[in-house]
Amino acid sequence: MRSTPPPPQLQVVAVVGPTAAGKSDLGVELARRLGGEVVNADSMQLYRGMDIGTAKLAEDERGGVPHHLLDVWDVRETASVAEYQRAARVEIDRLLAAGRLPVLVGGSGLYVRAAVDRMEFPGTDPEVRAALEEELARGGSGPLHERLAAADPAAAAAILPSNGRRIVRALEVIAITGKPFTAQLPGSDEEQSVYRTLQIGVDVARPELDARITTRVDRMWEAGLPDEVRRLEQAGLREGRTASRALGYQQLLAAFSGAYDEETAREETVRTTRRFARRQDTWFRRDGRVHWLSGAAADRAQLPERAWELVRDALGR
Structure with a gap:
């Protein structure tokens, strides 16, 4: 061989x-x-x-x-x-x-x-994503970024407070997996x-x-x-x-x-x-x-x- x-x-x-x-x-x-x-x-x-x-x-x-x-x-x-x-x-x-x-x-x-x-990238949950995007549209990215900082400080430090799209995704992953976004x-x-x-x-x-x-x-x-x-x-x-x-x-x-x-x-x-x-x-x-x-x-x-x-x-x- x-x-x-x-x-x-x-x-x-x-x-x-x-x-x-x-x-x-x-x-x-x-x-x-x-x-x-x-x-x-x-x-x-x-x-x-x-x-x-x-x-x-x-x-x-x-x-x-x-x-x-x-x-x-x-x-x-x-x-x-x-x-x-x-x-x-x-x-x-x-x-x-x-x-x-x-x-x-x-x-x-x-x-x-x-x-x-x-x-590996977790999938998406339409209901979770829709709820987060509604919050983003209603109150802006600031409150969501504060929530992310409480749940995953490392992720919040890496994502701009104005970047609503990434904040929503990080919170969605946390909700789906039960783990910090940075754990992914x-x-x-x-x-x-x-x-x-x-x-x-x-x-x-x-x-x-x-x-x-x-x-x-x-x-x-x-x-x-x-x-x-x-x-x-x-x-x-x-x-x-x-x-x-x-x-x-x-x-x-x-x-x-x-x-x-x-x-x-x-x-x-x-x-x-x-x-x-x-x-x-x-x-x-x-x-x-x-x-x-x-x-x-x-x-x-x-x-x-x-x-x-x-x-x-x-x-x-």
């Missing part, structure tokens, strides 16, 4: 970290060097037409590297981590079978974990991994990251984000429970409804994006498997080489 060859030492490279840290460019460079392909792990980049506000790389910015799981969902669809998990693993398995190394890139921490770790998440040890994954975190100090976020939002406005949101509004963006809450899109929809002007929408986008980036950073810092590299401007030129050294070590080269 022929012996089975040993499995490769590395199956997935994941480039993670907060928004505006420089993940997309690093992912392209690593995929190019590896002869690999990029698999998106940014929840909002899965939506068709949400290009400017999600900083989705244009075709000419992808360096000829194939990208997968972009432009998958209509803006009216509600995001599903379980659905993403199935799609991501199909892509990862397909690429591995073809001898191509998948490079997972994104700042949606739960999506990254869903792709590479052992996670895997630990950070290797036994939880589905694939042998190297996670590279791009680290940028808060003052520089805040400045980058301001610059990025300004450029989004200059590139026509208000027009993009108007087009998507015509395509049903307001109907989408997930897409309508995306950073920048939510603020512009509020401006179009008369809540404030577009300049205030821009300022609110900067403020909420900075806060979101801090939460992203906190999420990934909890996972001891992430290898952090400086993505600061002073170290940007060296970042690809330092990341490549980590990849080569993981490959045993």
